Amino acid sequence: MQELALIRPGRKADTELVLERDKTALKREFEDRLAECGTLAFRVARSVLRNASDAEDVAQEAMLQAYRRFERLRDPSRFRVWLVRITFRLALDQARSSRRREQRETVWAGAVPRPTPEDLAASRDFGRRLDQTMETLSEKSRLILVLSAMDGHSLEEVAELLQVPLGTVKSRLHTARKRLAEKLR
Amino acid sequence: MKCDKYRGTLIDGAATGGKLEGGLAGHLKVCAQCRARMQEEQSLFEAIDDALRSKVNEIPQASFLAGVRAQIWKETAPKSRWSLMWAMASAALALIAVTHPWTRPPRQPVEAGLPKAPTISVQQKSELAGSKRDSTMGSSATARIQQHLAKQLIAEQASHREPEVLVPPDEGKAFVQFVARLRQRDEVAQAFVTPAPSTAADENKELPQIPPVEIARLQLKPLIWEEGK
Numbered sequence: 001m002q003e004l005a006l007i008r009p010g011r012k013a014d015t016e017l018v019l020e021r022d023k024t025a026l027k028r029e030f031e032d033r034l035a036e037c038g039t040l041a042f043r044v045a046r047s048v049l050r051n052a053s054d055a056e057d058v059a060q061e062a063m064l065q066a067y068r069r070f071e072r073l074r075d076p077s078r079f080r081v082w083l084v085r086i087t088f089r090l091a092l093d094q095a096r097s098s099r100r101r102e103q104r105e106t107v108w109a110g111a112v113p114r115p116t117p118e119d120l121a122a123s124r125d126f127g128r129r130l131d132q133t134m135e136t137l138s139e140k141s142r143l144i145l146v147l148s149a150m151d152g153h154s155l156e157e158v159a160e161l162l163q164v165p166l167g168t169v170k171s172r173l174h175t176a177r178k179r180l181a182e183k184l185r
Numbered sequence: 186m187k188c189d190k191y192r193g194t195l196i197d198g199a200a201t202g203g204k205l206e207g208g209l210a211g212h213l214k215v216c217a218q219c220r221a222r223m224q225e226e227q228s229l230f231e232a233i234d235d236a237l238r239s240k241v242n243e244i245p246q247a248s249f250l251a252g253v254r255a256q257i258w259k260e261t262a263p264k265s266r267w268s269l270m271w272a273m274a275s276a277a278l279a280l281i282a283v284t285h286p287w288t289r290p291p292r293q294p295v296e297a298g299l300p301k302a303p304t305i306s307v308q309q310k311s312e313l314a315g316s317k318r319d320s321t322m323g324s325s326a327t328a329r330i331q332q333h334l335a336k337q338l339i340a341e342q343a344s345h346r347e348p349e350v351l352v353p354p355d356e357g358k359a360f361v362q363f364v365a366r367l368r369q370r371d372e373v374a375q376a377f378v379t380p381a382p383s384t385a386a387d388e389n390k391e392l393p394q395i396p397p398v399e400i401a402r403l404q405l406k407p408l409i410w411e412e413g414k
C-alpha cells in the first residue's frame with residue numbers, strides 16, 4: 001500500500017500559482033529569444049565545426065545552458081553576448097575533442113594513411129584550406145571574422161556582441177584578414 | 186626597389202578595399218607588375234570574404250529549433266508521471282479541500298478545550314522541589330501556564346485554518362497546482378455545493394455549466410461509472 005503524506009494545499013496554492021505564472025512567462029520569453037537567436041548560435045558553431053550536424057548539437061547545448069541561466073540573462077543584448085561566447089567556446093571544445101579522437105584513431109591504426117587523389121583534390125578546394133587556416137588563428141580573430149561575415153551584422157553590432165570598442169573591432173578584423181590572406185597566399 | 190617599398194601598403198590597400206593612398210596610386214599607374222599583384226591580392230580577399238560568408242550564413246535545418254524546444258521541454262517536464270487514478274483521487278480530494286472551509290461548523294472558543302495536564306505537572310514539580318508554597322502561589326503559576334498554553338493553542342489553530350489533505354508524497358506538488366487553479370474558478374466550487382435536484386420542479390432548473398479545469402501537463406477526465414466495477 002502506498003504511503004500518504006499530509007499536506008496543506010491551500011497555503012501553498014497561491015505561491016504555487018505565482019511560481020507557475022512566472023515559469024510560463026519565462027518560458028514564453030525564452031521561446032521568443034530562441035526564435036531570434038537560434039540561428040545565430042548555429043552559425044557561430046558552424047563556423048568552427050566542419051559539419052552542420054555537430055553544429056546543431058553544439059547550438060542546442062548552448063541554448064539549453066542559456067535556458068538554465070535565463071533568469072540572469074533576460075536582457076536581450078546580454079543574452080546575445082552570452083550566447084555567442086558560450087556557443088563559440090562549446091564549438092571549440094567539440095572541435096578539439098574530435099581532433100584528439102581523430103589523432104587517437106590514427107595512432108591506433110598504426111600508420112598515417114596516404115592521401116587519396118580525392119583528398120588531394122579536396123585540399124585544393126579553397127573552402128577547406130580556409131577552414132584549416134582559420135584554425136591556426138587566435139580565438140579572438142576567428143570570432144571577429146565569423147561575426148562580421150554574418151548577414152545583417154554591422155561592425156557596430158559585432159562590437160556590441162563582443163563588448164569591445166568599434167576601433168578594436170576594425171583593427172582586429174583588418175589584422176585577421178591580413179593574416180588569413182598571408183597564410184592562404 | 187620602389188615596388189618593395191609599396192609592398193606593405195599594397196596589401197593593406199587590397200585588404201581595406203578603400204581609396205588608395207597617393208604614393209601607391211601613383212606607383213600602380215606606372216608599374217604593371219604591382220598592378221597585377223594588386224589585382225591578385227584583391228581577388229584573394231574577395232575569395233576569403235565570399236568563402237567566409239557562405240560558411241557562416243548557412244541556415245540550420247527546420248527541425249533544429251523544434252529539437253531545441255523538445256529538449257527544453259524534456260528538461261522542464263516533471264520527473265514522476267501522473268497516473269489517471271491518482272489524478273482523479275487528488276481531484277476529488279481537492280474539491281473537498283476547496284469546499285471544506287464553507288461547510289465546516291464554526292470553531293469552539295479556544296479556552297474551552299484547554300488540557301488539564303500542565304496543572305498537574307506544575308504541582309508535581311512543586312512537590313518534587315519540596316517547596317512550601319501556598320495554594321495561591323500555585324494557582325497563579327498555573328494561571329500563567331494556562332495563559333501561555335492558550336496563546337500557543339491559538340497560534341497552532343491559526344496555522345491549522347487551511348485544510349489538511351492526505352495525498353501520495355510524490356503527488357503533493359501537482360495537487361497543490363490543482364488547488365491553485367481551482368482557487369481561480371469560483372464557479373467550480375459553486376457548482377459543487379449546489380444541491381442536487383430533489384423534486385420534479387427542481388429537475389427542470391438548469392444546472393450550472395462549468396468549462397473543464399485545465400492544467401498544463403495534467404489531463405483531467407470526468408469519472409464515468411461503469412456497472413460491475
